[in-house]
Amino acid sequence: MSYRGDVSTGGAPDVRELDSLIITKVSVGPMENNAYLVRCRSTGDQVLIDAANEAPRLLDLAGETGLSHVITTHRHMDHWVALEEVVAATGAVSLAHTADAEGLPIDSETLVDGDTVRVGGCALEVIHLVGHTPGSIALLYQDPAGIPHLFTGDSLFPGGPGKTTDPAHFESIMNDLESKVFGRLPDETWFYPGHGRDSTLGAERPSLGEWRARGW
Template sequence: MTYTGDVRAGGPTDLRVLDEIEIRKAAVGSTDNNAYLLTCRSDRSQVLVDAADEPDRLLELVREGSSQLDLVVTTHRHADHHRALESLVAVTGASSAAGADDAAAVAEATDVPVARRLHDGDVLHVGHLALHVIALRGHTPGSIALAYVEPGGRTHLFTGDSLFPGGVGRTTSPEAFDQLYGDVVARVFDRFDDHTWVYPGHGADTTLGAERPHLDEWRARGW
């Protein structure tokens, strides 16, 4: 079955199998949040990107990959991205990570200590996988993305609510938009090629090649 990234809350998981990694995508909650389970094919270690909602569904997702969950990464502090974090950590014993400037807010909201506060340029190692942390400030102060680069191949970018098909994430002021747009251009579009696959926090996937021609349009409209 070909991976499309087209998922809906209450629906099945979509699965992408690469040489080193399995990527599972599921949608949960009333706002169709995407949760991504990354499984190392060598030792079955796993990381979940955003324990957004529906803990039972996310536990089912974890079990689709393997019997263990090593780490949950929260892309940013907004509640719809961590409603299931407390339950999931309690059941699985996974540790928690979040962007440094959002970590205190995530810990306070969930009662889950953030074991690792992530900064731009950090690298998370899960099994044999290396996940590169990219700070994309503006949607929230500590918003992050994760980049996985296939050996000799395509980059896979998990962007939370900082980059979607059609634009950057919502911001609350012109200054925040300027910061987010600047980070997305400098740290994503200037760094990665058009084949880079983008997995956002809600909705359909995209590629940098599909979005790059519209950068000037985003800058001009201010959102």
């Protein structure tokens, strides 16, 4: 596998080609946000996960095919700076969890836990992870020919959960991660965070107790 998921702001994207889905990861400035373009091989349908910034670059990535949807993983501004411009240019439908949608700059259709977003012949399942924000979501692609792929926004990174602001929020995000992610998905699940490098659940699972103990 040539894909490594190691991208830098201003650098080239990294592309992962699965049997049915193509995942393109790119980093945009100034906060080194990851944006992900997912494309169905059979239909050409494309969905963008987090129109974080640098709208011209994201639009160039989408190309003439355009976008059917833009999904925002949570309401923090660094993940949607380019949202309005990208949607205006492509006519894509903006999607976000109902608890975070009001924090976005444009009207967005709302998602809840368990919803499915179609990418042509493929499907992304919405997993609601409360803690980093009230409406943070992860998006799960269950590859029928391989391992699960999980786009975690700022809810899960290599080394720990996303930042929380009080102990109740930390307890919530850990509970959701343990029950909805680590408790459900296998070690080989590859996850794609909102910043930085990717990892697998197996690489992070031994540290769950440590994360609990340190409280962040």
